[in-house]
Amino acid sequence: xxxxxxxxxxxxxxxxxxxxxxxxxxxxxxxxxxxxxxxxxxxxxxxxxxxxxxxxxxxxxxxxxxxxxxxxxxxxxxxxxxxxxxxxxxxxxxxxxxxxxxxxxxxxxxxxxxxxxxxxxxxxxxxxxxxxxxxxxxxxxxxxxxxxxxxxxxxxxxxxxxxxxxxxxxxxxxxxxxxxxxxxxxxxxxxxxxxxxxxxxxxxxxxxxxxxxxxxxxxxxxxxxxxxxxxxxxxxxxxxxxxxxxxxxxxxxxxxxxxxxxxxxxxxxxxxxxxxxxxxxxxxxxxxxxxxxxxxxxxxxxxxxxxxxxx
Numbered sequence: 212x213x214x215x216x217x218x219x220x221x222x223x224x225x226x227x228x229x230x231x232x233x234x235x236x237x238x239x240x241x242x243x244x245x246x247x248x249x250x251x252x253x254x255x256x257x258x259x260x261x262x263x264x265x266x267x268x269x270x271x272x273x274x275x276x277x278x279x280x281x282x283x284x285x286x287x288x289x290x291x292x293x294x295x296x297x298x299x300x301x302x303x304x305x306x307x308x309x310x311x312x313x314x315x316x317x318x319x320x321x322x323x324x325x326x327x328x329x330x331x332x333x334x335x336x337x338x339x340x341x342x343x344x345x346x347x348x349x350x351x352x353x354x355x356x357x358x359x360x361x362x363x364x365x366x367x368x369x370x371x372x373x374x375x376x377x378x379x380x381x382x383x384x385x386x387x388x389x390x391x392x393x394x395x396x397x398x399x400x401x402x403x404x405x406x407x408x409x410x411x412x413x414x415x416x417x418x419x420x421x422x423x424x425x426x427x428x429x430x431x432x433x434x435x436x437x438x439x440x441x442x443x444x445x446x447x448x449x450x451x452x453x454x455x456x457x458x459x460x461x462x463x464x465x466x467x468x469x470x471x472x473x474x475x476x477x478x479x480x481x482x483x484x485x486x487x488x489x490x491x492x493x494x495x496x497x498x499x500x501x502x503x504x505x506x507x508x509x510x511x512x513x514x515x516x517x518x519x520x521x522x
Contacts, residue, residue: 273458276359277467280451283354284470287443290346290372294379294436299482301341306430308337309423316409336408338394340387341429343380344436348373355443364496365446368439371492375435382432386425434484441483444472 312334319332355361355369391397393404399413406413410420451469458466477483486493 270458270462273454273461274467276454277451277458277469279354279358280361280447280454281467281470283351283359284444284447284451284472286347286351286354287369287372287440287447288470288472290348290351290376291437291440291444293344293346294433294440295477295482297344298433298437299480302429302433303482305337305341306426309426312336313409313423332405334405334408336404338390340390341383343383344376346376348376351443355447359447359450361447361450363446365443365450367496368443368446372436372439372443375432375439379429379432379436382425382428385421386429389421389425434488438484438489441474 315334316332319329351369352373355365389407393407398404398407399417399419402413402419405411407419407422410418410423412418448469448471455466455469474483
């Protein structure tokens, strides 16, 4: 103890180290590598866990996208079937009978002008009321506008489809209201059924062309509903195939399928609207030209040939 402690002015001071001695020496390099290794291992573990979680989340998102896309395909195909059946059962017979009546009436007028034909024109107009259609537009909108990431023509197709259904129902309400007036004998003074049916004047300067306009509108808007629901079905299927391609590329395993439908039977019946009738609408959605894939050497040759040697 005398070698460690000495009195200075009556106070003992220490000459030993301020740090306590634990009886062992420290290898700081080993300590450094151990700490760094532990931190790196923890970081890599966290990164791997985050990556796995991210991939699982992406997998779930892509599967959810495909489920929603298939639901949208089913809804749009159902709407196409509803509009197609409505046309086949009601609108086409109505339009055909009205056109036939109009042609017969024109022939009657020509024969009367020539001094031939019957005194009165005989007709049996189709004045049956037609109920509005109620397809699942709201559910389809929730999918196309919210649950999936499709852009471009699919959104335009849905918007046009929603407008077509609303316009069709508006025309149905208008025709039904006019039929109610005819059946309840609430027509203007001097007007008969044939005046409203054919749109011929019932008094000087007075005529009502609504019925013929409603029939024409019903035919056009039903075709619109069929056409745009079919295009939306095709657009959603194309989007679904794109998601499947991404899924297979990222995960290398089997992806959920994409729903498909066959329009050939409807085409054989000749009731589907033709693309040429919507050429102006379709022209706004031309596919972008494919870019040619060239190697670096081929790109250099083209550049050299285009610029030429310096003079």
